[in-house]
Amino acid sequence: MINRASNLLWLLLVFIASIILLNSCEEDITIVEQDIEAFISALPSHVEYPANKPYSLEKEELGRLLYWDPVLSGTKDVACVSCHHPDLGYADGIDFSQGVGGTGLGPNRTAGVKTRRNAPTVLNTAFNGINNNGVYSPETAPMFWDNRAESLEGQAVLPMLSKEEMRGADIAESVIIDTIIQRLNAIPEYVSKFEEAFGDRQINQERILAAIATFERGIVANNSPFDKYMRGDVTAMTDFEIQGMNAFIQVGCADCHGGPMFSDYELHTIGVSDNISPPDRGATNQFDFRTPTLRNLNLTAPYMHNGIHATLQDVMEFYEEIADGDGDELNANLNFNQLDEEMRDLQLDDDVIDEIIAFLNTLNDDNFDKTIPNSVPSGLTVGGNID
Ligand code: HEC
Ligand code: HEC
Structure with a gap:
């Protein structure tokens, strides 16, 4: 008798416990499903440009050429694309990026001066800083592993100044940008492309950075x-x-x-x-x-x-x-x-x-702009010494 009663009691307890468990499981699942959008969301289908730097096709195409042209490096052998290549998801596939003096791309790159960090992708950096409500400001977008730069424009000058990445040891940091501007002024194709993009023939740091950033804002996978x-x-x-x-x-x-x-x-x-x-x-x-x-x-x-x-x-x-x-x-x-x-x-x-x-x-979304220009206005090797 006692046995049967306690057996029944056990059965009852197990029954109640499983109802509680089942309910709490269901609750867990529904809570998470409702909450997904509170944590993560789709990317917007359109990119915002800074108010004073609106998109134009001319700027984007000029930016693409600058991005691929090693004329921006002191040593004329490194371009942005040497470390952020479309075939490598606009990153470089190695632990520490290699800058001036290097040859080859990604895992095959050798002999370049080593940087101290891994190259993050340029893909979707147009959206850096975006919050879960889709709000972001291209003017203040955080850049780098330590957030030390602001906006794509603010970031783009730093690799040109960096001795390891693009400047090399022979040209001082204080004159590298003027050197680059002089080089671009001596290339008629660049002069006319700056004119088409900005309305007159002036080439300056702000315009170089605006063109590169406009190009980068088009590299999205959303x-x-x-x-x-x-x-x-x-x-x-x-x-x-x-x-x-x-x-x-x-x-x-x-x-x-x-x-x-x-x-x-x-x-x-x-x-x-x-x-x-x-x-x-x-x-x-x-x-x-x-x-x-x-x-x-x-x-x-x-x-x-x-x-x-x-x-x-x-x-x-x-x-x-x-x-x-x-x-x-x-x-x-x-x-x-x-x-x-x-x-x-x-x-x-x-x-x-x-x-x-x-x-x-x-x-993952592999459907992004991977265009490789046939040539760059400087006549140097497209992308630097990456072959
Ligand atoms: C405390 C915040 C935090 C949490 C929690 C966290 N991460 Fe991270 N995650 C980071 C940071 C910061 C880095 C970069 C760290 C570094 O480079 O030293 C990172 C790097 C990564 C990377 C490398 C990405 C790349 O491109 O290099 C992956 C993948 C990743 N996290 C996935 C996850 C997953 C999956 C979880 C949950 C299991 C998780 N993380 C939890 C902050 C976090
Ligand atoms: C020698 C390799 C190399 C070259 C050349 C190079 N980069 Fe980078 N890039 C890096 C590395 C490494 C980092 C990360 C550095 C850090 O976080 O301290 C980086 C970071 C960035 C970021 C920040 C991405 C983010 O989400 O924070 C952008 C954007 C970028 N590079 C664009 C460019 C542009 C534009 C050029 C050409 C003007 C360029 N890079 C040239 C290696 C390179």
């Missing part, structure tokens, strides 16, 4: 399966990918990788290990780097500010070890408590890694 899904095409993502999207939000990735670019554009200490000496201490000496976009990762390996992780699997293992509190992957200069709170709060288990990677792959 029609990934994820974008299509968020715009209403429910067939654009598989159930497994949608599961991965939910997991991405649930485990805490979207707390930093939020918004249409999957970046909050804030600096965070996440503890990526060093592979360079002296170590790269980030923006404020705390090994803090800006959250990178997670779009087009299929084209932009290796990952992180120092290209230390070759695959997405490696990146996920890094996050999993941090989430487990295992110190193996942690930067040797840091301890767990120095990591950002969002990082310490990650709840990442092995069993969701595959679906999160599947989700990340829905952020």
Whole structure:
């Protein structure tokens, strides 16, 4: 008797418990589905240009030529495209970019002066700084792994000034821009192209930067399966990918990788290990780097500010070890408590890694402008010494 009664009681308890569990599971799923748009969203279909730097085809095409022309480097052997090439997703596919004196492209590049960081993609930088409501300001868009530059115009002058990237050792920083302007003035095709783009023949720093930035604002990939899904095409993502999207939000990735670019554009200490000496201490000496976009990762390996992780699997293992509190992957200069709170709060288990990677792959869109000019007005090798 006693046995039967307790058996019945157990059955009843199990029944009640499963109802509670079922309900809470359902709730979990619906909460996440409702919340997706609070964390992540599609990119806008159009790009905004600064109010005083409106789009024009002439400016864009002039910018494309400047971007591909090694005449902008002191040594005449490096162009922007040497490190941000369309065949490599407008990045360069190596851990640390190589500038002046280098030959070859991407993994085949040798003998160039090494920079201390991995080249991020130029793709979609038109949207840098965008928040989850689609609001951004092209005039103040944050640039670089440490957000030290503002706007595409403000960024574009810095590689030309940089001794390692484009200037070389023979021309002083104080005269490199004047040298470039003199060179461009001596090339009739550039003079007429500046006139077509800006209304008169004057070539100055502001116009060079405006043309390059206008070209860069046209390098966008905003029609990934994820974008299509968020715009209403429910067939654009598989159930497994949608599961991965939910997991991405649930485990805490979207707390930093939020918004249409999957970046909050804030600096965070996440503890990526060093592979360079002296170590790269980030923006404020705390090994803090800006959250990178997670779009087009299929084209932009290796990952992180120092290209230390070759695959997405490696990146996920890094996050999993941090989430487990295992110190193996942690930067040797840091301890767990120095990591950002969002990082310490990650709840990442092995069993969701595959679906999160599947989700990340829905952020790829290979349909972007990959035009390679047949020649550049300087007559130098298109793209610099990249063959
Ligand atoms: C030698 C390789 C090299 C060359 C040449 C080069 N870059 Fe870069 N680029 C980099 C590296 C490395 C970074 C990251 C540096 C950092 O964050 O400190 C970068 C960052 C950028 C960014 C910032 C992207 C973001 O999301 O923050 C833009 C935009 C950019 N480069 C455009 C250009 C343009 C335009 C030119 C030509 C005027 C150029 N680059 C020339 C290597 C290069
Ligand atoms: C605390 C904020 C934060 C959280 C949480 C976070 N990330 Fe990151 N993520 C970053 C920062 C910052 C970097 C760059 C760090 C560096 O280069 O040292 C990064 C880099 C990456 C990269 C490399 C991208 C590239 O182009 O180099 C990937 C992929 C990535 N994160 C995915 C994820 C996933 C998936 C999750 C959840 C499991 C996650 N992140 C959680 C801030 C965060």
